Amino acid sequence: xxxxxxxxxxxxxxxxxxxxxxxxxxxxxxxxxxxxxxxxxxxxxxxxxxxxxxxxxxxxxxxxxxxxxxxxxxxxxxxxxxxxxxxxxxxxxxxxxxxxxxxxxxxxxxxxxxxxxxxxxxxxxxxxxxxxxxxxxxxxxxxxxxxxxxxxxxxxxxxxxxxxxxxxxxxxxxxxxxxxxxxxxxxxxxxxxxxxxxxxxxxxxxxxxxxxxxxxxxxxxxxxxxxxxxxxxxxxxxxxxxxxxxxxxxxxxxxxxxxxxxxxxxxxxxxxxxxxxxxxxxxxxxxxxxxxxxxxxxxxxxxxxxxxxxxxxxxxxxxxxxx
Numbered sequence: 457x458x459x460x461x462x463x464x465x466x467x468x469x470x471x472x473x474x475x476x477x478x479x480x481x482x483x484x485x486x487x488x489x490x491x492x493x494x495x496x497x498x499x500x501x502x503x504x505x506x507x508x509x510x511x512x513x514x515x516x517x518x519x520x521x522x523x524x525x526x527x528x529x530x531x532x533x534x535x536x537x538x539x540x541x542x543x544x545x546x547x548x549x550x551x552x553x554x555x556x557x558x559x560x561x562x563x564x565x566x567x568x569x570x571x572x573x574x575x576x577x578x579x580x581x582x583x584x585x586x587x588x589x590x591x592x593x594x595x596x597x598x599x600x601x602x603x604x605x606x607x608x609x610x611x612x613x614x615x616x617x618x619x620x621x622x623x624x625x626x627x628x629x630x631x632x633x634x635x636x637x638x639x640x641x642x643x644x645x646x647x648x649x650x651x652x653x654x655x656x657x658x659x660x661x662x663x664x665x666x667x668x669x670x671x672x673x674x675x676x677x678x679x680x681x682x683x684x685x686x687x688x689x690x691x692x693x694x695x696x697x698x699x700x701x702x703x704x705x706x707x708x709x710x711x712x713x714x715x716x717x718x719x720x721x722x723x724x725x726x727x728x729x730x731x732x733x734x735x736x737x738x739x740x741x742x743x744x745x746x747x748x749x750x751x752x753x754x755x756x757x758x759x760x761x762x763x764x765x766x767x768x769x770x771x772x773x774x775x776x777x778x779x
Contacts, residue, residue: 458778460485461635461771462666466582466651467491468513471642473520474757475671476577478764480521483778486577487630488517492562493582493589493650496603498535498545502553509562509581511552513647518548518566521575528573563624580627582651589650591615602646606679614695615645616653623654631660636771639670639702641758644689645680649696658697669770670705670740671763674748674756678724687734694738704741706766708748716754727756743770 463484465475468491479486492509494500499510515532522528532548542550555565562581570579589602593610605615631637639648651657661668670693672686681689686707693702707730720726735742745766749759771777 459776461777462487462630462633463636463638463767463771464489464630464634464666465638465640466648467640467642468494468582468647468650469642470516471647471673472513472640473516474760475638475640475763475767476517476520477525478760478762479767480523480577481761482764482768484768486521487580487634488521488577489580489582489627489630489651490514490517491582491647491650493587493602493646495588495601498549500603501543502545502549503586506553506556507586508553508556509584509586511549511556511562512546514552514562514566514579514581515546515548517579518552518569518573518575521570521577521579522573523575524573563626578630580624580630582627583621583623583654585621587617587621587650589615589646590618591645602650605646606643606677609679611682612645612680615649620655621653623651623656623660625656628656628660631657632663632665634664634666635773636666636767637661637664637668638767639668639693641671641673643677643680644673644684644692649693652693652696658701661697661701667703667770667772668701669767670702671758671767672705672707672730673728674708674758675720676725676728681728682724685729685731685734687731687738689728690735690738690740699738702738702740704743704770705735706743706745706747706763708746709744710746710748712748712756713750716750716756719754720756 464487466489494510499512503510534547538544591599591605747762
């Protein structure tokens with residue numbers, strides 16, 4: 457029997473897609489658990505009209521995991537003209553919503569589309585319930601809606617749901633049986649933490665037999681993590697799930713060209729400070745790897761294949777696999 461390591465990635469937005477683009481080529485059993493807190497743009501309109509979880513982040517994950525990615529991306533990202541009767545919705549969002557209507561829930565909708573496009577990895581919505589994300593700032597201001605949180609221009613104290621929201625049992629089982637769990641890059645408060653807030657997730661992370669790894673963002677995000685160090689990112693996560701769950705954090709301390717940094721500084725962003733001593737105090741192992749690149753637009757990005765190779769190397773108990 458050819459047993460493969462089970463790798464689970466949690467996140468949302470474009471960040472989780474970068475992680476998945478590299479991992480999909482490795483001999484692993486891959487599952488993506490995707491945030492459904494998005495309420496902006498096309499996703500926000502469709503979520504309100506159909507009273508369902510939003511399709512946007514799920515669309516991006518379907519694209520990232522496809523073996524014919526450029527073709528699928530062109531189709532799924534195609535937007536009709538804004539003045540048309542289906543007003544500027546990406547075709548992928550409409551396909552997901554159509555399948556949601558056919559199957560009756562978002563999990564089955566995404567699973568059907570996954571099989572239709574021969575995607576081998578599992579894709580699981582973080583919850584099947586409709587959720588509204590709230591933020592409380594340090595000054596006590598309450599902000600409603602995921603898309604509004606980065607524009608509050610105040611430091612975030614916490615994000616939360618007003619009522620308890622459950623993670624599906626399938627998601628919890630996948631987490632508990634994983635050999636490696638990856639907290640993906642991307643928006644800390646609006647992509648990653650919304651997954652961790654769901655009822656049952658913290659308990660399953662405590663039970664998991666696998667290693668839990670956090671891939672820290674390379675750059676600060678205006679409106680969410682300005683002046684946040686790597687240890688500050690970890691602290692925000694541990695305030696939700698508790699200490700002792702994250703085993704390792706992956707960073708890249710290599711210098712970014714000054715002209716690129718200047719461009720970020722104009723947007724009130726900077727490279728995330730890697731404060732080794734504070735991280736060491738948490739008991740979390742620091743992995744400093746060469747995993748960043750500058751893309752054609754001058755943006756700092758994680759290299760999907762370098763990151764995938766780093767994550768693959770962190771899987772333990774190799775004697776249990778490929779036999």
